[in-house]
Ligand SMILES: Nc1ncnc2c1ncn2[C@@H]1O[C@H](COP(=O)(O)OP(=O)(O)O)[C@@H](O)[C@H]1O
């Protein structure tokens with residue numbers, strides 16, 4: 001007997017056929033190159049077949065949500081004030097969330113009804129290294145206790161309620177720490193994308209979750225053995241690039257490692273921190289997403305699961 005699934009499953013061909021022919025491909029190879037993360041291989045064909053139908057669907061949802069908001073405010077005999085549509089993007093470390101988030105952001109700006117699309121990553125809400133060290137949890141970066149989740153919820157709540165110029169802290173992968181003097185300012189976007197490993201997590205004793213503010217959510221999924229390989233491959237690329245920069249936190253630690261030594265270090269970090277977090281805290285949130293994008297070994301998205309309404 002087939003097990004009940006709350007999702008409708010599409011293979012890539014079926015999903016691509018849902019493309020709206022009035023929405024032409026509006027991205028060039030040069031633009032795509034700028035959006036691609038390190039060790040990511042998204043192609044223009046994938047943009048056309050996967051991301052255009054997806055952003056068209058989100059565009060329709062944004063319109064419907066704006067109408068529903070207008071109806072409610074008119075029922076309440078109030079003046080309608082536009083509130084941002086909020087999209088959460090979750091998934092493992094190294095699964096390619098940032099590339100997906102940047103692509104969706106760029107494509108969504110092409111519609112006149114929502115030109116202003118902002119993106120924040122939840123790593124900005126990690127506690128600074130000094131605090132993590134004091135708490136003795138420097139080796140738990142990415143685990144729920146390493147984030148100032150109250151501050152994240154307050155931030156999203158303020159943006160959603162229409163507050164202008166809401167500030168979000170910033171994280172640097174280069175310094176591996178919060179940037180104390182830098183902040184992003186989110187000022188009345190039409191759409192806000194919130195990307196991070198933890199955005200669909202719930203906490204038993206909390207009255208509110210980050211995802212309570214989401215209008216739509218996406219989980220990027222892949223087999224663990226593939227994500228682990230991408231993590232190690234990316235670590236090797238970083239060793240040859242970012243780690244060579246003397247400002248990199250990893251410069252003195254890893255820049256001079258041989259390829260074999262770097263593979264051992266990357267495997268260890270993956271297994272002892274990121275894989276553990278994936279099992280304990282990230283994968284359990286997959287079934288809460290409204291849409292799941294499943295990536296295959298060569299990074300391409302081959303299956304899409306859309307939650308039945
Ligand atoms: N140590 C590092 N130094 C510099 N950049 C990094 C480092 N680790 C990760 N990055 C970059 O940070 C971005 C976010 O990575 P990550 O949080 O693993 O999410 P994802 O791979 O799902 O986008 C990626 O573009 C990655 O290339």
Ligand SMILES: CC(C)(COP(=O)(O)O)[C@@H](O)C(=O)NCCC(=O)O
Nearest residue numbers: 093121122123141142196197269273
């Ligand atoms: C900062 C991260 C937790 C990722 O956070 P994200 O932006 O994906 O929410 C991750 O990149 C990280 O630093 N993990 C700790 C182990 C490691 O160095 O890979």
